């Protein structure tokens with residue numbers, strides 16, 4: 001029945017359509033795998049640290065101030081901050097946008113669970129990226145310098161969350177970030193061949209869901225503590241802490 | 257195939273005795289021609305599939321307005337979902353035309369119009385026929401074969417254990433239909449992603465006791481640009497594959513093997 005014209009003979013010009021595999025050529029493998037890995041360590045590890053530290057707000061402004069003070073007294077904290085947080089985050093976000101731009105999401109045509117996950121991973125990544133830019137700018141690099149004044153951390157966040165729009169942004173970003181991380185661990189295990197079997201992937205999916213939900217609840221509880229549990233926190237919860245004691249100066253893990 | 261011989265099933269509730277199937281087809285006379293849409297109405301018969309529907313049009317290529325046109329070009333051969341040639345977009349989704357049943361597509365809406373279009377990610381040759389040779393190029397790029405040629409008789413191949421056979425069999429079912437590539441959000445002009453089928457075939461031949469001699473070359477090939485790293489694990493491939501290949505498992509397994517090979521090469525090459 002209906003025969004088709006044979007495919008156009010190979011011409012000297014670039015072939016039409018999607019290009020074939022460039023076998024063993026190029027460096028995209030390294031960058032793509034680094035992107036995948038950086039999402040787990042150091043960024044994922046930092047996210048866990050950050051949410052655990054923030055959860056100290058549950059114990060009040062003094063406890064939170066002490067946590068910020070502790071983090072800022074880690075050796076080489078400024079170097080740690082750049083090497084393990086800012087640079088990997090910038091790479092992960094930048095390369096992530098590049099990945100997003102080159103994908104052609106088709107969840108409208110094929111509305112399947114995994115395809116939704118693919119789409120959501122890009123949307124939540126973009127939300128987290130936009131949020132983190134303003135968060136780092138407003139909480140780490142402008143306003144009260146928290147590395148010098150760890151006792152003022154609670155109050156600074158409280159003032160920030162006093163704005164209902166900002167509160168909504170924090171809640172949305174918390175959920176998006178935890179989703180992105182939890183699904184990211186699942187994707188990591190699948191792509192690196194840690195969970196090849198269908199059942200293994202499903203089982204690990206439940207574990208990731210528990211981790212993500214747990215982190216998200218802790219994060220939201222911290223927001224609750226700052227806004228409602230300890231209203232009218234003192235501007236400085238650790239008035240005895242002189243800035244000279246909080247060496248090394250001018251960086252903070254907990255507020256970045 | 258006169259209308260007089262048509263048997264109308266009792267379940268049919270249309271007012272006229274001769275029920276007709278409406279089908280809208282995206283057509284394109286040549287690779288560079290502008291795409292147009294033509295609508296046809298075909299007398300209904302129970303248990304039709306899309307290839308038999310296209311056959312009806314070929315018998316009488318007249319569109320719904322009575323205008324004479326050319327028979328619709330499409331690829332097909334086996335008519336039993338084994339040659340892999342008849343993939344197209346049916347109601348917008350990639351499917352095999354010969355195993356897409358009209359009754360099922362219409363469901364409980366007998367007046368629905370079925371739409372047919374060529375696969376969207378491959379260059380159109382004409383109408384519904386597309387050039388899918390990129391898959392062939394990809395299979396060559398990963399050496400998806402068992403090297404058995406020599407200048408002398410190589411003798412019998414190594415024995416293949418049934419356990420290995422069992423794992424390989426589902427992967428050997430691939431019919432090169434390219435549906436897994438069509439539905440993949442990462443398979444596009446920007447990434448030049450190799451697609452699930454080629455990765456699965458690389459695994460199939462890596463697991464062959466004789467084919468495994470090329471294992472390292474296949475794994476290196478898959479780390480090239482457009483290689484396995486481009487997979488975003490949307491898992492559409494495994495959902496859409498008409499032959500139910502365990503594609504996500506293959507990608508995961510090969511992801512590990514490719515990584516191990518890269519680390520090995522980094523330290524030893």
Ligand code: SF4
Nearest residue numbers: 430431433434436497
């Ligand atoms: S893996 Fe499945 S969907 Fe992909 S080409 Fe083979 S048979 Fe078709």
Ligand code: FES
Nearest residue numbers: 333335337340354
């Ligand atoms: S005609 Fe062979 S698969 Fe459809």
